[in-house]
Structure formats: C-alpha cells, structure tokens
Amino acid sequence: MGQFGIGQSVRRKEDTRFITGKGSYQDDVNLDGQAYAVFHRSPHAHARIRSIDLGAARSMPGVLAIYNGADVVAANIPPIVCAVPLKNRDGSDFFNPGRPHLATDRVRHVGDGVAMVVAETLAQARDASDAIEVEYEILGAVVDPIAAAGSTAPRLYENAASNVALDWGFGDEAATNEAFAKAARIVSMDLNINRIVVASIEPRGVLAEFDPATERFTVYLGTQGVFAAKRNIAHHLGVKSDRVRVITGDVGGSFGMKGFDFPENTLVPWAAKQLGRPVKWASDRQEAFLTDTQGREARISAELALDKDNRFIGVRAHSHANVGAYLSFFSLFIPTLAGFRLMTGAYRIPAAYVTVKAVLTNTVWIDAYRGAGRPETSYILERLVDKAGRETGLGPVEIRRLNFIPPSAMPYATPMMVTYDSGDFSSTLGVALARADWAGAEARKAQAKARGKLYGRGLSYYLEVTANGPQEAADIKFTDDGRVTMSIGAGPSGQGHETAFAQILEDRLGLPFDKIDFKWGDSDGLTMGSGTGGAKTLMLAGTALFDVAEKIIAKGKLLAGHVLEASASDIAFKDGVFSIVGTDRRIDIMDLAAKARSLGDLPDDVPASLDDIGKSTTSANTFPNGAHIVEVEIDPDTGSTQVKKYTVIDDFGLVLNPMIVKGQAHGGIAQGIGQALLEDAAYDPDSGQILAGSFSDYAMPHADNMPRFDLDFNNTPCTTNVMGIKGAGEAGSVGALAAVMNAVGDALLPAGVAHMDMPATPRRVWEALAAARS
Amino acid sequence: MPKVSMTVNGRAVSADVEPRTLLVQYIRENLKLTGTHVGCDTSQCGACVVHLDGRAVKSCTVLAQQAEGASITTIEGLANDDTLHPMQAAFKENHALQCGYCTPGMIMAAVDILNRFPKPDEERVRHELEGNICRCTGYHNIVKAIMSVAGTWTEEPVRAAE
Numbered sequence: 001m002g003q004f005g006i007g008q009s010v011r012r013k014e015d016t017r018f019i020t021g022k023g024s025y026q027d028d029v030n031l032d033g034q035a036y037a038v039f040h041r042s043p044h045a046h047a048r049i050r051s052i053d054l055g056a057a058r059s060m061p062g063v064l065a066i067y068n069g070a071d072v073v074a075a076n077i078p079p080i081v082c083a084v085p086l087k088n089r090d091g092s093d094f095f096n097p098g099r100p101h102l103a104t105d106r107v108r109h110v111g112d113g114v115a116m117v118v119a120e121t122l123a124q125a126r127d128a129s130d131a132i133e134v135e136y137e138i139l140g141a142v143v144d145p146i147a148a149a150g151s152t153a154p155r156l157y158e159n160a161a162s163n164v165a166l167d168w169g170f171g172d173e174a175a176t177n178e179a180f181a182k183a184a185r186i187v188s189m190d191l192n193i194n195r196i197v198v199a200s201i202e203p204r205g206v207l208a209e210f211d212p213a214t215e216r217f218t219v220y221l222g223t224q225g226v227f228a229a230k231r232n233i234a235h236h237l238g239v240k241s242d243r244v245r246v247i248t249g250d251v252g253g254s255f256g257m258k259g260f261d262f263p264e265n266t267l268v269p270w271a272a273k274q275l276g277r278p279v280k281w282a283s284d285r286q287e288a289f290l291t292d293t294q295g296r297e298a299r300i301s302a303e304l305a306l307d308k309d310n311r312f313i314g315v316r317a318h319s320h321a322n323v324g325a326y327l328s329f330f331s332l333f334i335p336t337l338a339g340f341r342l343m344t345g346a347y348r349i350p351a352a353y354v355t356v357k358a359v360l361t362n363t364v365w366i367d368a369y370r371g372a373g374r375p376e377t378s379y380i381l382e383r384l385v386d387k388a389g390r391e392t393g394l395g396p397v398e399i400r401r402l403n404f405i406p407p408s409a410m411p412y413a414t415p416m417m418v419t420y421d422s423g424d425f426s427s428t429l430g431v432a433l434a435r436a437d438w439a440g441a442e443a444r445k446a447q448a449k450a451r452g453k454l455y456g457r458g459l460s461y462y463l464e465v466t467a468n469g470p471q472e473a474a475d476i477k478f479t480d481d482g483r484v485t486m487s488i489g490a491g492p493s494g495q496g497h498e499t500a501f502a503q504i505l506e507d508r509l510g511l512p513f514d515k516i517d518f519k520w521g522d523s524d525g526l527t528m529g530s531g532t533g534g535a536k537t538l539m540l541a542g543t544a545l546f547d548v549a550e551k552i553i554a555k556g557k558l559l560a561g562h563v564l565e566a567s568a569s570d571i572a573f574k575d576g577v578f579s580i581v582g583t584d585r586r587i588d589i590m591d592l593a594a595k596a597r598s599l600g601d602l603p604d605d606v607p608a609s610l611d612d613i614g615k616s617t618t619s620a621n622t623f624p625n626g627a628h629i630v631e632v633e634i635d636p637d638t639g640s641t642q643v644k645k646y647t648v649i650d651d652f653g654l655v656l657n658p659m660i661v662k663g664q665a666h667g668g669i670a671q672g673i674g675q676a677l678l679e680d681a682a683y684d685p686d687s688g689q690i691l692a693g694s695f696s697d698y699a700m701p702h703a704d705n706m707p708r709f710d711l712d713f714n715n716t717p718c719t720t721n722v723m724g725i726k727g728a729g730e731a732g733s734v735g736a737l738a739a740v741m742n743a744v745g746d747a748l749l750p751a752g753v754a755h756m757d758m759p760a761t762p763r764r765v766w767e768a769l770a771a772a773r774s
Numbered sequence: 775m776p777k778v779s780m781t782v783n784g785r786a787v788s789a790d791v792e793p794r795t796l797l798v799q800y801i802r803e804n805l806k807l808t809g810t811h812v813g814c815d816t817s818q819c820g821a822c823v824v825h826l827d828g829r830a831v832k833s834c835t836v837l838a839q840q841a842e843g844a845s846i847t848t849i850e851g852l853a854n855d856d857t858l859h860p861m862q863a864a865f866k867e868n869h870a871l872q873c874g875y876c877t878p879g880m881i882m883a884a885v886d887i888l889n890r891f892p893k894p895d896e897e898r899v900r901h902e903l904e905g906n907i908c909r910c911t912g913y914h915n916i917v918k919a920i921m922s923v924a925g926t927w928t929e930e931p932v933r934a935a936e
Binding site (some may be wrong): 011015018123566663 | 819906
C-alpha cells in the first residue's frame with residue numbers, strides 16, 4: 001500500500017480547482033448565440049386553467065417563442081412517469097398519472113409549469129413571462145396526506161378513485177398479528193416525519209443545443225450520472241438515445257435530487273431544436289423551492305410487541321406518505337420498500353408488517369433525499385425501542401443489547417426478505433458508549449442543570465441498506481502523454497470520486513496518483529454507468545476498478561513477457577512493476593504502456609495495449625450500521641435546543657479514505673440534525689402555498705446550529721464484495737434523526753413533555769413546555 | 775448605459791452596464807470570473823462573497839455601479855500566483871469542502887473573519903459564519919480549517935466559561 005493507497009486520508013485532487021474558483025458548474029457554461037428560457041409557473045396550488053393568453057407576452061421585446069401545454073402535447077412529448085415495480089395490496093396496479101412537461105388543463109401545486117418563454121436575454125424572458133395572462137378557476141387544495149386520503153378531500157385527478165396512488169403492504173400480516181396477540185407489552189407511537197427541501201447550494205439548470213447536420217442534441221446538465229438523463233431525454237424527444245449527448249460538469253450538491261427526470265431537462269433541448277439556437281435555463285432559489293423534488297414526509301402509527309422477557313417479538317407500522325402532486329421517477333419506492341424492508345433494524349424481531357398509503361397532495365413532488373426511506377424507518381424503530389427501554393426500565397442500552405442480532409447469527413435473514421451479511425452491533429455500541437463517556441453523563445447533566453438548562457442524552461443504533469445496482473464500468477486508458485484516464489459513469493457531487501477511485505488504481509496497479517485523470521461527465525466518452533446513488537458507488541465502481549486492475553495485470557504479463565523476452569508465466573507483478581521472477585529484469589507499468597505504442601507488429605497472443613474495461617463484480621446490498629450518541633441542552637426560556645456532544649461509531653466494512661468517509665458522515669448528520677431541530681417545508685393547509693419558500697423562511701442549518709462531531713469506526717468487513725466495503729454516503733442521515741430526538745425527549749420528559757415530533761424548533765419546544773406547566 | 779470602472783484582482787476593468795446589473799453579474803458575465811457563485815436570491819447563502827476594498831460583501835446585494843472605483847478581490851485573485859492563500863490551503867488540508875459550490879464564498883468570508891478577529895474561538899467562528907450556508911460538510915471541517923489558520927484549533931473543544 002502506497003502513500004495514496006487504500007486506507008489513507010489522501011487529500012482530494014478535485015479540491016485544487018474548487019478552492020481557486022476554477023470549478024465548472026452548470027451556470028458557468030455558455031454557448032455562442034444562446035437564448036434564455038424562463039418558466040411561467042402557477043401561483044395557485046390547485047386550479048383549472050380556463051385560458052392562457054400569450055398575445056401580449058409574444059409581442060414583448062426579444063421574445064423568440066412561448067410554448068404551453070398544448071404545444072407539448074402537439075409535439076408528442078410523453079409525460080414523466082413513476083417507474084417502480086410495486087403493486088397495491090389487492091394485486092392491482094398503482095395509479096400512475098404521469099406528469100405532463102407543461103400543465104394543460106390543470107395545475108396541481110404552486111410552481112407547476114404552465115408556459116416556457118424563450119428570449120434573447122434573461123431579463124426579456126422574465127419580462128415576457130410576467131406578461132402572460134392565465135385565467136384560473138381555483139379549486140380546493142389539500143396538502144396533508146391523511147386529509148388527502150379521506151373520501152371528502154379535493155381530488156387531484158378526476159380519473160382516479162381517490163388521492164391514494166398506492167395502497168401497499170409488506171411483511172407477514174398474520175404472523176405479526178399473532179405476535180401482538182400474545183405480547184406481554186406493546187409500545188406504540190404516532191410520529192410525524194417532516195418534509196425537507198433538498199437545497200443543494202447550486203440550483204438546477206439546463207443548457208442545450210441541436211446540431212441539424214448530425215441530428216444530435218447536446219445537453220449540459222447537472223446529474224449524478226449521465227446515462228439516466230440521456231435515456232430519459234431521448235425517450236421524451238422520441239429519438240434514439242445515440243441522438244442525445246449529456247455533459248455533466250462539476251455538480252454543486254445533489255443528494256439524490258439531480259438524478260431525477262425533470263420537465264426542463266427535455267423542454268430546453270426541444271426548444272433549442274425548434275429555434276435553431278442554443279437555449280439556457282437556470283433555476284433561481286425560489287424556483288428550486290417550487291420545482292426540485294423534496295424529501296421525506298409521512299404520518300406514521302407504529303407498534304412494537306415484547307414478550308415477558310422484554311424480547312421483541314413483532315413490529316408493525318401504518319404510514320400515510322405524502323408524495324406530492326405528481327409521481328417522480330422513484331417516488332413510490334422511497335416511502336415503501338426503500339426504508340421499510342429494514343423495519344426490524346439491528347434486532348432479532350421474528351415478525352413484521354407495514355402498510356403505506358402513498359397519497360397525492362397539492363404540494364411539490366417527492367423523491368429520494370439522502371437516505372431515502374432509511375432515515376424514516378430507522379427513526380420510527382429507534383424511537384419505539386427507546387420508549388420500550390423506558391417502559392421496561394431496562395434503559396436505552398440494555399433493551400438494545402438484549403435484542404441485537406449477535407454476530408454468530410450472521411448471515412441473518414430478516415422477516416422483511418433481507419439478509420444481513422455481517423455486523424457486530426453490541427461491540428460497536430460498546431465502543432460508542434466508551435467514546436461518548438456515557439457513564440460520565442450524570443456530571444454533565446448536573447452542570448447543565450446548574451446553568452438552568454434541560455439536559456438530555458439519546459442514542460440510536462442505525463442499520464441501513466445500500467443500493468445494489470445497476471452495474472458500473474471502469475474504462476482505463478493509458479494515454480500518449482504518459483497519463484492514465486479512468487472513465488466511470490458514476491458522477492460525483494461532492495463525494496470525492498476523483499480521489500477515491502485514483503486511490504484504488506494506485507493501490508492495485510501502482511499507478512502514479514497524480515497522473516490519473518477521472519472522466520465521468522460526457523456520455524459520448526463513457527461505455528455505461530448507473531450513476532451515483534444509494535451509497536453504492538464504491539461497491540460498484542470500486543469492484544469494477546478491482547476487476548479492470550486484474551485484467552490489466554494479466555495483459556501486462558503477456559506484454560512484459562514479450563518485451564523482456566520471457567514467458568508470461570514467469571512474469572510477476574508487484575507495486576507497479578512487471579519482472580521476470582528471480583531476475584532483476586523488470587519494467588514499470590507506465591513504461592510498459594508507453595513501450596506498447598512503439599512495438600509494431602505483435603504476436604497474436606500479445607495485447608497491443610494495457611487498456612481495458614472492468615465491470616462491477618458485486619450486486620449485493622451492504623448493511624452499514626452504527627451507534628449515534630447525542631447530548632443536548634434545552635433553554636427552557638426560549639425552547640432552543642443546542643447539540644452539545646455528538647459521537648458516532650460506524651461499521652463501514654473497509655474504509656478507503658477515512659477523511660472523505662468522515663466528511664460524508666458529517667454532512668449526513670448535519671442534514672439529520674437539520675431535519676430533527678430546524679427544517680420544515682411547511683404548506684398552508686388552506687391555500688396550499690409553501691410557507692418556507694426561500695432561505696429567509698426555511699431554516700437551513702448554519703454553523704452555529706451544529707456541534708463538533710466525534711467519529712470513529714468499528715469495522716467488520718462486508719462479506720459480499722471483494723473490497724469488504726459497506727457504503728458510507730447516507731449513513732449519517734440515517735442515524736441522526738432518532739439519536740437527536742431521543743435526546744430531546746430525554747430532556748423534555750422530566751419537564752412533563754411526554755412527546756415531541758420533528759422538527760423540535762424553539763417555538764414547538766417552548767409551547768410544549770408551557771403546556772406541560774399549565 | 776452607465777460606465778463602471780473598478781480594479782478586480784489587481785486589474786483595471788471598465789464596461790458599460792445596465793443600471794440594474796449586480797456586481798456578481800458583472801463579475802461572472804462581463805469578466806468571466808465564474809468562481810464567484812450564486813446560490814440564492816435573498817442574500818442568505820454567501821456563495822457570492824467577494825472582498826470590496828478589503829471587506830467581505832455579498833456581490834449579489836451590491837450593484838456594479840456601487841463598486842465604482844473600488845478594488846475587488848474574488849476567489850480567483852486570492853492566491854499569490856501559484857502559491858495558495860493559507861485559507862485555501864487549509865480548506866484542502868482539512869477537507870472543508872465537498873461539492874465546492876459554497877467554497878469560494880466560504881473562503882472569502884473566512885479570510886474576512888480572521889482579518890477582523892485574528893484569534894477567534896470556536897463560538898466566534900460559528901457565529902461569524904452565519905452569512906454562509908453549506909449543505910455538504912456540516913461545517914465541522916470548515917470551522918476547523920479557519921481555526922487552524924488562526925492557530926486556535928484544538929482537538930478537545932475549549933468550552934466557553936459558563
């Protein structure tokens with residue numbers, strides 16, 4: 001292992017351009033002659049479109065074209081549909097309305113697109129958009145999923161029987177009911193999972209041009225991997241996918257969101273073809289609040305059944321999940337299978353059953369946001385377990401230890417059709433308790449009390465599941481200028497792929513770290529790729545790099561044998577050097593790659609270069625897990641909660657770059673603390689207006705809301721991939737919610753507050769304390 | 775259209791601009807200095823922070839005309855040729871950035887914080903960062919980077935006298 005190899009906290013290659021202002025983000029790219037698109041959006045949450053008058057707008061200065069829903073229909077651009085293979089409990093198909101690229105007869109949330117204006121300048125496009133006259137017949141709006149599921153709620157779709165798009169069940173209902181029937185104790189909770197705005201600091205945007213000579217579209221678009229966008233855009237435009245080239249530059253945050261299909265992704269290239277010139281659209285922040293997919297939101301009733309020895313014997317949950325006004329690409333998967341297959345968590349629970357009503361409401365659509373279902377499920381289970389610890393008198397540590405799946409039971413098949421490969425939960429919790437000085441908390445509590453603060457501590461033991469596909473390819477080319485290009489379709493949005501992937505090549509092939517160039521963003525230069533998402537990238541791209549390294553070594557032995565005049569079977573490879581075993585005759589891999597170019601005619605069995613392509617060698621889920629321990633202090637006069645101490649021990653299998661992995665955990669935890677204490681994408685229940693539609697109103701976590709984080713690892717290697725890796729990108733967000741809220745609950749209970757939902761904002765905490773006093 | 779003249783990263787520049795042109799638009803669109811970013815429309819996120827006559831300003835909240843005659847430094851002008859500014863180096867060394875989008879504004883704000891508070895404690899740094907939002911890092915490593923440059927970072931937090 002070299003200086004830059006596996007396990008080293010190598011400083012990031014990509015940082016050099018980011019800290020000097022040389023990154024190339026979406027809005028940094030411009031094309032000669034580009035026109036500017038602006039979308040005219042609905043000011044109402046729910047309305048019938050009576051008429052659209054584009055006349056005045058069309059005559060405004062600089063206007064090139066204005067398109068509305070009828071134009072989209074006339075152009076045969078099909079709607080965006082949800083693509084998940086789920087069924088209703090009764091076996092029927094779910095209601096899949098499709099999202100038209102522009103509204104035709106009805107708008108269903110504030111910000112729904114009604115028309116696209118293209119003009120010479122951005123200011124002219126904005127002015128013309130303001131001149132569009134739409135006559136609306138305002139309809140009743142509904143924003144709450146339980147209200148929307150009711151029979152008297154305003155219906156979003158006239159061709160649907162109700163607003164419930166999917167009525168889903170999972171697990172063994174009969175066995176679970178049996179467990180609850182014989183339970184010695186049932187612990188139950190009603191929980192609210194608040195809605196979150198993704199809020200990548202870089203908003204979305206699209207820049208596109210059409211070349212009539214080659215009949216190809218080139219679309220500059222922030223993605224998590226270019227191939228999904230290429231497929232979607234080609235499908236909507238009705239062209240073969242080789243007619244669309246997608247180019248992704250640096251991506252300023254995504255967290256799932258930029259991986260999905262948005263109407264603008266297709267409408268901008270379509271307009272570029274109509275107008276014969278490049279068209280650019282850049283979302284501003286307000287538009288991001290109204291059009292980016294949002295995250296989470298469900299109302300849940302959950303119960304845990306215990307036997308007389310306090311062992312868990314069953315768990316069940318019933319959820320109303322808000323999926324917004326339209327179904328985004330993965331939307332129905334997130335509040336159902338994505339999270340609830342982990343309903344039994346790190347515990348031996350023989351029976352589990354969940355139901356989910358996924359409900360359409362007059363709100364912005366929902367899709368995966370960091371963690372995507374697993375933070376919600378972990379939150380539900382870990383709050384139940386905490387309450388069970390309280391009600392049984394065992395406390396939060398012993399109730400967990402009593403019920404953990406022991407390492408000796410691995411691999412362990414859960415009743416939710418998932419098999420865990422590895423993990424030592426009790427050991428990891430023990431390491432975390434020691435690290436957090438759990439035993440010394442009484443002293444800190446006394447200090448907090450002396451300062452007039454309410455003190456609470458909480459823990460959660462999260463277990464999460466990473467995605468298992470589709471596969472990635474790693475395409476390695478040794479270039480004429482003495483460098484190495486690795487092309488992989490998993491695009492970064494801050495995760496440090498450029499560095500992490502180069503570390504693997506340095507480790508496996510001894511390639512010089514500084515001479516490895518990463519290409520990810522041009523669909524014309526890539527063979528395939530599923531894109532980043534589901535914390536799976538290192539399993540899939542990493543094992544593809546391991547695979548290609550093996551192939552390159554095998555090729556290198558043949559080539560080195562030819563160059564060194566020996567049999568390939570006598571060639572050994574170590575630390576970047578091919579040598580004849582037992583001699584000092586050797587050649588460096590970079591020299592060999594260069595030499596291959598000048599060898600001329602070669603025997604049939606000798607490869608002409610070292611270039612090769614590797615594929616992922618795993619399609620198994622991995623199960624990161626760990627303990628979050630949180631201490632909070634609440635000011636009873638203001639209701640404000642400060643996180644004073646945050647300790648995490650994670651089991652990530654093998655850690656490629658501890659610095660990057662801890663950074664990923666920091667970010668996930670911060671998003672979790674934000675959801676638990678601050679953030680709430682609230683809507684007015686009557687008008688359906690978003691109440692937190694800018695950074696002035698929406699409580700983004702700031703530096704002074706966050707504590708320091710103390711993180712370490714207690715790794716047990718994953719057994720289902722060659723690297724031993726478990727994905728680390730989302731785990732922080734999975735563990736944080738319950739740990740923070742268990743601490744808040746612990747602080748508030750002695751003050752008489754029996755229950756607190758997220759977000760525990762100062763106002764809600766203050767009101768709960770006031771209610772408890774009176 | 776009025777003419778504006780200023781010095782940007784040591785270079786004298788001037789142009790005719792519409793009166794409503796924001797300083798950030800002038801920097802990004804006229805001067806093609808795209809290291810300064812725009813992340814919001816309410817002056818909250820701080821991705822657009824530059825130095826105007828040595829003080830940090832949000833360039834989305836300053837008209838280009840208001841910078842008439844001023845000396846502007848953007849992220850592109852912070853390094854001394856190939857030598858990174860210590861704050862840039864500290865951001866890389868401490869993994870204080872992930873996607874990099876808030877980073878230019880964050881670094882410019884951080885330099886300004888240490889100009890005003892050369893030896894800040896952790897509470898001061900976190901408070902002074904209220905005008906800059908990062909969605910990726912959870913701020914831990916940003917705070918660490920800034921305090922490392924100031925020489926005030928210690929692994930065990932120093933608790934304020936309470």
